[in-house]
Amino acid sequence: xxxxxxxxxxxxxxxxxxxxxxxxxxxxxxxxxxxxxxxxxxxxxxxxxxxxxxxxxxxxxxxxxxxxxxxxxxxxxxxxxxxxxxxxxxxxxxxxxxxxxxxxxxxxxxxxxxxxxxxxxxxxxxxx
Numbered sequence: 001x002x003x004x005x006x007x008x009x010x011x012x013x014x015x016x017x018x019x020x021x022x023x024x025x026x027x028x029x030x031x032x033x034x035x036x037x038x039x040x041x042x043x044x045x046x047x048x049x050x051x052x053x054x055x056x057x058x059x060x061x062x063x064x065x066x067x068x069x070x071x072x073x074x075x076x077x078x079x080x081x082x083x084x085x086x087x088x089x090x091x092x093x094x095x096x097x098x099x100x101x102x103x104x105x106x107x108x109x110x111x112x113x114x115x116x117x118x119x120x121x122x123x124x125x126x127x128x
Contacts, residue, residue: 009033011102037080037102044083048075051084063088067096079103 008015009030016030029037051057060072065088072088077100079085089097 011037040080040102041077041100044077044080047083048086057084057086060088065090065093067093076100 010028011033012030014030014032016028048057052059057075060075063072064070065072068090070090070093073091074089074094075086076089076094076097077083077086078097080100080102
């Protein structure tokens with residue numbers, strides 16, 4: 001797809017000041033939304049890794065891909081605003097599903113994540 005199809009950010013609808021030379025998924029976002037989405041994805045991945053450490057979630061390698069039944073390699077998010085709503089996936093099925101959604105108007109906080117009290121205490125100690 002040509003970059004002229006995305007002169008505006010797909011989240012905030014602000015003009016994209018300097019789009020990259022090659023079209024990519026990130027070419028559809030302004031810098032502020034791209035940075036916000038990166039923070040949301042990093043935070044969601046961190047929460048999942050902590051949930052695995054705390055044994056709230058099983059390691060994905062011990063599960064099957066929910067789409068094809070092959071051995072799972074990772075947990076897949078459909079929404080970064082719901083960081084612990086994940087599904088075990090193989091890499092190829094994860095690629096086929098495409099990028100997860102992110103709502104910039106709904107920031108993810110520990111209060112919005114439903115986890116056990118023990119895990120919540122551990123997360124809050126690490127964030128402070």
